[in-house]
Amino acid sequence: xxxxxxxxxxxxxxxxxxxxxxxxxxxxxxxxxxxxxxxxxxxxxxxxxxxxxxxxxxxxxxxxxxxxxxxxxxxxxxxxxxxxxxxxxxxxxxxxxxxxxxxxxxxxxxxxxxxxxxxxxxxxxxxxxxxxxxxxxx
Numbered sequence: 001x002x003x004x005x006x007x008x009x010x011x012x013x014x015x016x017x018x019x020x021x022x023x024x025x026x027x028x029x030x031x032x033x034x035x036x037x038x039x040x041x042x043x044x045x046x047x048x049x050x051x052x053x054x055x056x057x058x059x060x061x062x063x064x065x066x067x068x069x070x071x072x073x074x075x076x077x078x079x080x081x082x083x084x085x086x087x088x089x090x091x092x093x094x095x096x097x098x099x100x101x102x103x104x105x106x107x108x109x110x111x112x113x114x115x116x117x118x119x120x121x122x123x124x125x126x127x128x129x130x131x132x133x134x135x136x137x138x
Contacts, residue, residue: 018092018093018094019052019089019092019093019094020050020051020052020093020094020096021051021052021053021054021082021085021086021093021094021095021096022046022051022052022053022054022095022096022097022098022124023054023056023078023079023082023096023097023098023112023116023121024039024042024043024046024053024054024055024056024057024097024098024100024126025056025075025097025098025099025100025103025108025109025112025113025116026038026039026099026100026101026102026103026106026109026126027100027102027103027105027106027109028056028057028106028108029068029106029108034057034064035057035100036057036062038100038135039055039056039057039100040055040057041130041135042098042100042126042129042130042135043055043057045129045130045131045135046098046129046130049129051096054078054081054082056071056074056075056078059071059074059075060074068108071108072108072111075108075111075112076111076112076115079097079112079115079116079119079121082095082119082121083095083119083121086121094122095119095120095121095122096116096121096122096123096124097112097113097116097121097122097123097124098124098125098126098129098130099113099123099124099125099126100126101126101127101132
């Protein structure tokens with residue numbers, strides 16, 4: 001809430017702030033470094049745009065030795081957590097998923113997409129949110 005001067009008295013003015021949370025989905029299996037560099041680069045750019053980013057490349061501190069089902073369980077948990085957060089205040093919050101190039105080739109990313117659509121998230125092509133040519137591969 002902010003206060004706006006209206007002459008001799010102050011009047012309360014309510015400001016609506018939209019919180020935006022986004023999950024990054026894409027192919028990891030079989031790609032060099034599990035495609036973590038792309039996930040992290042996109043996450044940095046989305047954060048700069050004001051998104052709260054959920055990046056599955058951070059699961060298990062980057063440990064890539066676990067069974068596949070553990071990664072999928074963590075990802076689905078993330079999506080459910082975003083859904084619950086969004087439903088607490090849907091008029092001031094946005095829930096979304098950003099699909100990286102090649103996501104359709106990944107069984108896991110297809111499942112994440114399907115779940116996000118079922119939850120009613122905004123679905124974005126990550127190449128339309130982030131200029132991939134400008135990503136710093138650090």
